[in-house]
Amino acid sequence: MTNEVTVPLLPCPSIDDIITFYGVLGFHTTYKQRKPYPCVGLQREDLHLQFFEIAGFDPEQSYGSCIVLTSDIAELHRAFAAGMRAAYGKVLVSGMPRMTRPRARKNADGLGGFSIIDPGGNWIRVFQNAATIPTPAPAPTGRLGKALANAVVLADSKGDVGQAVRILDSALARPRDDDDPVTHVEVLVYRAELAMALHDRETATEMLARAKQIALNADETARAAPTFEIAADLAAAVDTAGSSRRPFGGPRGPRLGSLGMRVTHSLLHADDLAQLVAREYAIAAPVKVSLLNRGFNDTYLVTDVEGDRRVLRVYNRDKYWIRSESDLRFELDLLEHLAAAGLGVIRPYQRIAGDRLGRLAAPEGERCFALFTYAPGTPSYEGTLTAEQWREFGSGIARMHLEMDAFQTSHDRYHLDERILVERPLASLAPYAESGQAAADLAELGKLGERLTDEIHRLRAITGAYGIIHADLHRGNTNISDDGRFVTFDFDHCGFGLRAYDLVSLYRGPDSPDEERERWAAALAGYQQVRPLSPAEVDGFPALAACRAMWDIGDWLGAADRTGDAWVTEGRIARLLADVRKAT
Secondary structure (H helix, E strand, O other): OOOOOOOOEEEEEOOOHHHHHHHHOOOOOEEEOOOOOOOOEEEOEEEEEEEEEHHHHHHHHHHOEEEEEEEOOOHHHHHHHHHHHHOOOOOOOOOOOOOOEEEEEHHHOOOOEEEEEEOOOEEEEEEHHHHOOOOOOOOHHHHHHHHHHHHHHHHHHHHHHHHHHHHHHHOOOOOOOOOOOHHHHHHHHHHHHHHHHHHHHHHHHHHHHHHHOOOOHHHHHHHHHHHHHHHHHHHHHHHOOOOOOOOOOOOOOHHHHHOOOOOOOOOOOOHHHHHHHHHHOOOOOOOOEEEEEEEEEEEEEOOOOOOOEEEEEEEOOOOOOOOOOOHHHHHHHHHHHHHHHHOOOOOOOOOOOOOOOOEEEEOOEEEEEEEEEEEOOOOOOOOOOOOHHHHHHHHHHHHHHHHHHOOOOOOEEEEEOOHHHHHHHHHHHHOOOOHHHHHHHHHHHOOOOOOOHHHHHHHHHHOOEEEEOOOOOOHHEEEEEOOOOOEEEEOOOOOOOOEHHHHHOOOOOOOOOHHHHHHHHHHHHHHHHHOOHHHHHHHHHHHHHHHHHHHHHHHHHHHHHHOOOOOOOHHHHHHHHHHHHHHH
């Protein structure tokens, strides 16, 4: 038999991330499915790849790999590099994804090769097809040439960047008069590339500067020209990765690469984000960016040259309710749908590239970003609203729920069920219940949680009670404009849940002050006028209020690695128990 085709099937944590990245490289989607398991097929000319999604998959632990043979390795690398420059403003040489440079491999009989390390941690190893070249590259000669060849095998083939660095540093530490200056430049530039792979910008800058200082004659300058092109790309990557200047001229701090320090959450420089926004969106430049707040995401105010305002969100990584990029696209699609229907919500902007969701490189890894319209007015908790305004607020929530029923998307989102509302918060509190009293309080909360779970199941069985919700509709997430219009934002927690839950932050029980109970009655009446709730749903508000109290603690504990947990005391557990007792 002839003409058989083999297509590699590789793992990844998100097929959406894979589609986006390989789209940058010129691939198009040939097949895609979500059920019974997510997978996608991609193609670029005669190059076919397929990927399957594994929940919780760690790309750093991936052993996925395949070999691609091409007749023109230089042209293919140029095409991939051009795609990266267009999408990211640079060739990705550090982090994940990234791409190495074409170099002769002594472990491949001198054939040229480069590697793409994709968002799934898969190594796509591209080699020159031996049948298409008369002779492979000659074996390296000289002390530096042999050191470079060994380092390339370790870093670009094996992925052992640390050992490759040690080889090059040892060779560079013992210069000799007979060292070939062109090879010396190649070693310094490759050492700079490895420094970028280790997020060590200072060393990369130093090595590139040393390479420029090597004295070359005319012939050597011509031989070194391709290496200096690589150096130019690396210099651009260093510049866009962040400033290497030390604050206030102080001493150097410890190098990230040398200590192996990991970053949980970085705060990106506003000036760099301004350049990103100006490049990614069709808005009037120059652009000014300033930090609004840090929380579950980093949120920035964007002001263009004409004074118009927008809001940039840089999504945090590793949020417990976000499983993949698909969840983020669900939120953006939902906002576009609601805004198109004329509801008072913020709207995401399209990037110049045509997508609403973008990605940027940060020290902790890639983060997604999106730009939104600015919500005018003041938070609804500021000042005093009339009963009529509260009725309008409630009816606006009902209209939003009705429009959510018509929403369709290919993306999925989490469910705000008993696992999120009850089980996860209780599990998160367990490490803080150190005394006997706190342990007893947590045990009682567990028993009350079982009753809340039964109530969630009862409410969910009611026709129409469950659907897409905002899920964090407190008064700080809705502004009221000067003309009295409500504008809702921060759909970061949106998902599937009980519709009544979107009203529960306004709920006030019979022992609440008269003003608060009147506000609640007006909002509920406004909702009921547009989308009536069943009597059973109305009776369920106390239980949902208890769920909200538990969820809020579990939600913030989910961000404790970024925001801290000093607020979680045994007294806080006791207060939660009192609130849940009262509601149940």
